Amino acid sequence: MNPVRAGALAGLTVAAAVAVELGPLPVSLPGGLLLAFVLPGFALGEAIFRPGRRDIGVVERAVLAPALSLAVLVLGGLILWAAGGHLNRTSWTLVCAVTTLIAAGAAYYRTLRAEPAAPGGERAAGPAKSVQERLIRDVLPLALAVLLVAGAGVWSYADSVHTHDVPVSTLSAQPPGPVDADGNRAVRVAATGLAAGEWTMVLSDPAGVEVGRQEVTPDGDGDWSGQISVPGDQRVTVGLFRGGEAAAFRTLIIAAVP
Numbered sequence: 001m002n003p004v005r006a007g008a009l010a011g012l013t014v015a016a017a018v019a020v021e022l023g024p025l026p027v028s029l030p031g032g033l034l035l036a037f038v039l040p041g042f043a044l045g046e047a048i049f050r051p052g053r054r055d056i057g058v059v060e061r062a063v064l065a066p067a068l069s070l071a072v073l074v075l076g077g078l079i080l081w082a083a084g085g086h087l088n089r090t091s092w093t094l095v096c097a098v099t100t101l102i103a104a105g106a107a108y109y110r111t112l113r114a115e116p117a118a119p120g121g122e123r124a125a126g127p128a129k130s131v132q133e134r135l136i137r138d139v140l141p142l143a144l145a146v147l148l149v150a151g152a153g154v155w156s157y158a159d160s161v162h163t164h165d166v167p168v169s170t171l172s173a174q175p176p177g178p179v180d181a182d183g184n185r186a187v188r189v190a191a192t193g194l195a196a197g198e199w200t201m202v203l204s205d206p207a208g209v210e211v212g213r214q215e216v217t218p219d220g221d222g223d224w225s226g227q228i229s230v231p232g233d234q235r236v237t238v239g240l241f242r243g244g245e246a247a248a249f250r251t252l253i254i255a256a257v258p
Contacts, residue, residue, distance in 0.1 A: 001046045001107035009104045013039050017097040021090065035096035041068030043103035047110065071148070072099050078155065169193035169222075171240050171250035179232035179257060187254060189238065190225040194218040197243055203230060204237045216240065232257045 001009075016039065019031030042065045076095035077087060085091055170192045176185040189201070196218070203212035211231065218224045230236040235256045239248035 001104065001111050003108065005046075006104050006108040009039070009043060010101055013043075013097050013100045013104070017093050020093050032093075035093060035100070036073060037066045037069050039069070039100045040072040040096050040103065041065035041070075043100045043107060044068045044072070046107035047103040069096070072096060074152075075148070078152070169250060171238070171252050173238070173252055173254060176230065176232075176254060183232050184229045185232045185257070187228050187230055188225065189228055189252075190223070191216065191218070191240060191250070192223045194222040194224060195242075196222075199224075199243075199249075200241045201228070202239045202241060202248075203228065204239065205231075206235050206237075208237075211236065230254050 012034070016031035016034045019027045020035065021028075023031065045061060045064045045068060072095065073092070076092075076099065080087060080091055080095065170190075172190050174188040174190075176187045179185055191199075194216075199216035199218065201214045201216050202210055203214075205211050212228065214226070214228060216224050216226070228238070233256055236254045238252050238254060240250040241247075242249045
């Protein structure tokens, strides 16, 4: 990759990353598509294959770019997840942009170190070097693909074993009882799969104003059940909060009397 192409690729990558992070939707969407499906794969193709190689046609290169780009997303996501990182817009942008810039630099470096070509456009190489280049060209990509599939399968199996016994938290309510003399209805509410700690159940009216609050203490299995009283003439939102968190961990809605 010559300096002009390498510089143009790096500039386009930086511009796409900035557009994704800071630009409006009409700008961030094309930038995201370039980073996800084009730029990393194109740069990796230039870095992997020999400079000036002519036995790879336009169709092959057009297929390689999105294929390698998707591989970057898969591997980058697995590495981020394994490292405990967050999979969000910024992390995906960094994975694609950094990979593209590194690959573009490697492609430019390979061009600088490329041996002079022999007459006819092909490099002069002995039999040993031809066998070595063929192994790199044909066997290495297949081996990497097998390792990728095998690694993803082992990882998926290990993760399924690890998460098999993770409890699922639920919040449910039985049908409300009849309206009493005060205009309220009794509702039986149950929660399961709660971790040990402080839990609070908050009742809110349609305007979001709190109309009731109750402390929830799960048993040793993480289950709890109890009865609450809700107004019969308005819809009530029941939110289950964990500790001092501002967002409800689980939510259900009890409709008003029709």
